Every structure is written in C-alpha cells, then in structure tokens.
Amino acid sequence: MCGICGYVSKKNISPEQLKAMNDTMYHRGPDDSGEEIYEMSGGYRVGFAQRRLSILDLSALGHQPMHSSDGRISVVYNGEIYNFQELKKELRDYPFRSNCDTEVIVAAYLKWGTDCVTRFNGMFAIALYDRDSGEVYLFRDRIWKKPLYYWQQEDGIVFASELKPIMVCPGFSKEIRKEVLARYLFQQYINAPDSIFQNVRKVEPGSILRFRAGEITTWKYWKIADVYKRQMMHPVGSYEEAKRGLKELLERSVAMRMIADVPLGSFLSGGYDSSLVTAIAQAHSDTPVRTFSIGFHETKYNEAGYAKAVAEYLGTNHTELYIDEKEMFKLVDSIPQYYDEPFADSSQIATMLVSELAGRHVKVALSGDGGDEFFCGYNIYENVRQAQKLDILGGMVHGICNLPGFKQAGLEKRLPFRVRVIAGNREKESKTQFGAGNYIVKANAMVKAMPGQAFLPVHYLVESGYGIANWQIRRMLLDMDTYLPGDILCKVDRASMKYSLEARCPILDKDVMEFSYRIPHSYKYHNGDKKHILKDIAYDYIPKELLERPKVGFGVPLDQWLRGPLKEALKDYSSYDYLAKQDIFDAAYTSDMIQSYLKTGDAGPATGANYSKLAWSFFVFQQWYSKMKTL
Numbered sequence: 001m002c003g004i005c006g007y008v009s010k011k012n013i014s015p016e017q018l019k020a021m022n023d024t025m026y027h028r029g030p031d032d033s034g035e036e037i038y039e040m041s042g043g044y045r046v047g048f049a050q051r052r053l054s055i056l057d058l059s060a061l062g063h064q065p066m067h068s069s070d071g072r073i074s075v076v077y078n079g080e081i082y083n084f085q086e087l088k089k090e091l092r093d094y095p096f097r098s099n100c101d102t103e104v105i106v107a108a109y110l111k112w113g114t115d116c117v118t119r120f121n122g123m124f125a126i127a128l129y130d131r132d133s134g135e136v137y138l139f140r141d142r143i144w145k146k147p148l149y150y151w152q153q154e155d156g157i158v159f160a161s162e163l164k165p166i167m168v169c170p171g172f173s174k175e176i177r178k179e180v181l182a183r184y185l186f187q188q189y190i191n192a193p194d195s196i197f198q199n200v201r202k203v204e205p206g207s208i209l210r211f212r213a214g215e216i217t218t219w220k221y222w223k224i225a226d227v228y229k230r231q232m233m234h235p236v237g238s239y240e241e242a243k244r245g246l247k248e249l250l251e252r253s254v255a256m257r258m259i260a261d262v263p264l265g266s267f268l269s270g271g272y273d274s275s276l277v278t279a280i281a282q283a284h285s286d287t288p289v290r291t292f293s294i295g296f297h298e299t300k301y302n303e304a305g306y307a308k309a310v311a312e313y314l315g316t317n318h319t320e321l322y323i324d325e326k327e328m329f330k331l332v333d334s335i336p337q338y339y340d341e342p343f344a345d346s347s348q349i350a351t352m353l354v355s356e357l358a359g360r361h362v363k364v365a366l367s368g369d370g371g372d373e374f375f376c377g378y379n380i381y382e383n384v385r386q387a388q389k390l391d392i393l394g395g396m397v398h399g400i401c402n403l404p405g406f407k408q409a410g411l412e413k414r415l416p417f418r419v420r421v422i423a424g425n426r427e428k429e430s431k432t433q434f435g436a437g438n439y440i441v442k443a444n445a446m447v448k449a450m451p452g453q454a455f456l457p458v459h460y461l462v463e464s465g466y467g468i469a470n471w472q473i474r475r476m477l478l479d480m481d482t483y484l485p486g487d488i489l490c491k492v493d494r495a496s497m498k499y500s501l502e503a504r505c506p507i508l509d510k511d512v513m514e515f516s517y518r519i520p521h522s523y524k525y526h527n528g529d530k531k532h533i534l535k536d537i538a539y540d541y542i543p544k545e546l547l548e549r550p551k552v553g554f555g556v557p558l559d560q561w562l563r564g565p566l567k568e569a570l571k572d573y574s575s576y577d578y579l580a581k582q583d584i585f586d587a588a589y590t591s592d593m594i595q596s597y598l599k600t601g602d603a604g605p606a607t608g609a610n611y612s613k614l615a616w617s618f619f620v621f622q623q624w625y626s627k628m629k630t631l
Helices: 015-023 084-090 103-117 163-167 178-188 226-234 239-257 273-283 303-316 325-337 348-359 369-376 381-387 391-401 406-410 417-424 428-433 437-446 471-481 483-498 510-516 531-539 558-562 567-573 577-582 587-601 610-626
Strands: 001-011 032-039 045-052 072-083 122-130 135-140 150-151 156-160 201-204 207-212 215-220 264-267 291-296 317-323 364-366 502-504
Touching: 001 015, 001 122, 015 032, 015 045, 015 163, 032 072, 045 072, 045 122, 072 103, 084 103, 103 122, 103 135, 103 207, 150 163, 156 163, 156 178, 156 406, 178 437, 178 610, 207 348, 226 471, 226 510, 239 273, 239 510, 239 531, 264 273, 264 348, 264 428, 273 303, 273 364, 273 369, 273 531, 291 303, 291 348, 303 317, 317 348, 325 348, 325 483, 348 483, 369 471, 369 483, 369 510, 369 531, 381 428, 381 471, 391 417, 417 437, 428 471, 437 587, 437 610, 483 502, 558 610, 567 587, 567 610, 577 587, 587 610
Parallel strands: 264 291, 264 364, 291 317, 364 502
Antiparallel strands: 001 045, 001 156, 032 045, 072 122, 122 135, 135 207, 150 156, 150 201, 207 215
C-alpha cells in the first residue's frame, strides 16, 4: 500500500522536482520512498517515484522503484496482489529475491505481458516501464480501489495516485473543467474518467493505458457489463449451491486479506457486511481480532451499541470511541487536503474518524464495502423496483400533464411529489436514476454557461448498454460502475490513507464479484428482503437478533451546520462579488439560490426542496478551491 507518481516526458523534470511531487503523498507511505529517472528513446525521459507503507516483506528488498533481474522492467505500484503466493509458484523460473508482491508483478509481466493483469486478484495501481519495447503502462484494478490520475500533455504524461503530485508538477495550470461541475453538484463526486482539471483524467477501472512513441492507447480488460453477461449465462443451479459457493469464496477472500507482516484489524459498524467480514476473520484467527467502531451521541446516527454486541458475541478485541458533533466538525477543514478534488459525501467524516481510531492500533483494516451494490442492499433498489411497476402509469400522467389546458393551468404542481417524479422519469438512458427535477435544474443553472460549452448531464446516460430489463439489476450494475468506485471506494481510500492505514475489502474480491453475477437475482432480493443470501450466510456466524434491524447509515446534520457554524463562510463563498471574480458559477443565480436557502433551510422531502445537499456540494467545492490555490 503506497502512493506512486511519475512521468514520461520530453521536458526536463529534475530529480528534486520529482521528489517534491512524491513527498506530497507522505501520508500514503511514511515508511520509505524512492525516486528514479531513466532515459528513453525518442528524447523522452521516464520518472518513477513511490512512497511506501510497508505491509508485506518489511525489509529493504521491497523498496520501489523495483527492477527485473535482467534490468528490462521497472515498476512502481500501489496496492496488494492477494494471490501473489499462488502466482509465485507458477513463476518459479524467475530468480526471486524478496517475499513481496511487487516482484511477482515484474515476473508476471515478463512471462505473460500485459495479460498478467488478468491473473492478479487484488487492488492495484501499477506503472511499468518496458525498456525493450519502449513502452510505459498504467494498470488499474477491476473495481477502482486504488486511484490513478494522469495529466496528458503534448509531449508526454504525468501520473499519480493523487492530484497533489500533479498540481505541484512544473507547468501545471490548475484550470477547472467546468463541464463536470453540474454533475458534481448533483452526484457529489466526480467519476472516472473525468477529473476536476482540464487535461487530467482518471485511468478507468479494469483498464490499461499504454504510452508508446508519444501516443496513448487505452483498453479495458474487465468491464462490468460484459463480465455480468458472460457470468449470468452460467447461473448457479440451486440456492444451496449458491450459498455454499459464496460462503467458501468469502472465507477464502477474508483469509487472503489477513496475510500481513503488520498488525491487522477490522472496521465493525454492526451492520451485515462488516459483521460478516469480521466474523469470518475471527473464525480464521487464533487470537481475538482487533475491531473498531465509532459511536455518536445522536441516537439516529449511532450504531455503536449494535457493533459492541456483535463484537462481544464473536469475542473480538473491541475498541469504540464516542464522538460529539464538535469533533466531527473539526474534520471539515481537512476534507480538501486529502480528497484532492471536490468530494461531498458527508459520510467521509465518519470514515475518517474510524480510520483514525484504527490507525492508532493497526496498519491494515478489513471493511465490508461492496455488499450493498453486489447483493441489492440499498433502499434505492426498493424504490427502483416500485418505479418500474409504475412506469407505464407515469407515462400516461406525463402525457396528461403536457396537454395545453392542464399545463397552462399549472395543475402539475398540485400533484404529489412522488407522482411528479415518476411522471417526469421519461429519459430511457437514466430510468433508474429518477429524482427531483427542480434539483437537477438548480444544479445546471448554478454553473456559468460559456458559449459552445456542453455540460456533462447530471445523470449517467448509459443504461441501455447493460441490456437488462430488470431495473433493480440495472441500477446495481450502474452503481458498480459509478457510485461504488467514484464515491464509496474513493472515500475509503482517502480517509484510510490520511492515517497511513490500508483498507481491504473482501467482498470486492475478483472471484466473489464474478460469482455474484452467477447468483440468480431472486436469491439477493427475496420477497422484499434485500441482500437475502448474504444475510443468510451472516446468520451462520451471528444470531439473527443481533443483526436484524433497519439500515441506519451515517449522515451529518448538513442543514444545521450550513445555517449554523458554517453560515458566514457559505455567505462569503456565495456573495455576488466573490462569484463574479471567481468566474465559475453563475454569480446572480447562485448567490440568490444560496441566500434563499440560508433563510428557509430544507423544506422537507415531501416537496423535494431539501437543498442542503446541493448547498453542501457547493460549499465543499469552494472550500477545495480555496485550498487548491495555495498548493
């Protein structure tokens, strides 16, 4: 687990400048660092750098950049290849010197070329230089657990695990890409391949980028829609077989992720996913597993009691820390420093808190991420199911609402909010992404429109590509492509690495993900029971009464914060003069909208006019923008 950065360029980026770029990621790897520059044909130079968080083979033999025994290959790498010991047996002809997975990457590439990445089971962002072919490759893991950005220039690329190394690279201009802002304000994150900056992109999940003789080529080796279609052609025969197969894969996945040469623990919220992962880990451990939970004094957010009950039943070595609102609020200022680009999922605060707690005791923590997306756990999936049932009726209402007399009389506004949402959901490419239309209108109107500039639509207009009639399944696949990597995994990576902590996600194991596509959907959503098969497995380890309860989730009191302690800062950020000088948002519209929100606050979900999320997205952007200018 580390941070990597580097470049392929004809420009002269000095060793000192490369080191300065690398040191912006000290928090990602405080144990070791390395920077090297190589000559390349065509007048190019290659710079590779890495900050190391030592997890496997703590000796100097794990130092990066790492080179092949014949000097042909150089690698810098961030992540973990969990099946590296298995691969090492297949690569026994290679003269290994270390017991770390980085050297297995080198040997695997020498034997299998770029196809080696299809054999890796893990989380990774890899940069590899092949001197024989004159090529530099960037590899990303299948589900985007490890970040990787690249800045494309006329004479090369600069890459990094975070944006900070790119921002301090000589010649970088920090020009905002306004096309992504409306989508960001609505979604609260920026999904791959886009980024907040012009000419900076993210290497997409399951992708390979090749730089050769000044040309960039990218392709996917693992694409969710394709893998799902291929796997669903071979469904599991029965529920018993599905449960047995999934349980075995989860046990194997957890066991692999417990391999570490440093202390290891587990995040434990008391929900199904983290409890199941923790239970399996405890079953594979001879000593009590360290578990960590955050508690909140506000009852509606607090799950610490449930987590403690699960920990007591399993016999883990449990640590909990209760946090008040003031302590949560203190973290607000650090968000832009560690998230690099605007990121407004407020649950990042809880994730940072539990990561800080765990980081005091261990260097690796297991998490339950992925269970909701792959096994139908979110409440939105129930809403999507209902929306599909009402879609034909919604189309009829939409038609009636557009009749001249009905429209002129403004009768549509008298319809219940939910009816208006269903009636307005007519875009075929975003059927599962319905929501308040006025929220979308405001997100688009806030960004200053430039002549000839086309904004990205706030929704992802891609749903026909899944070829799935069932809206629940379609939305799950969409979330795997967007929300899971762009929001959830980004949140966990930045929050954990802020405290030099490695987070491992057993449910997002390659074999678990692919097997889940073979499980009939009725085993995941069964008679209204979301995540049915995963819950059933959890009950094999933990009594049902300790787990069965409504999904709580975590949020912060945005409306109270924005119209309380953050009010003056939000007023300053949204003043007409500030916005006009900034020249990013529509000054008049945005100033009026935010000032109106500050007066009235959230009007309640029944009207769809709860604008605190939109105001929070705006606030986080402005906070990030102020911090970004100082780097």
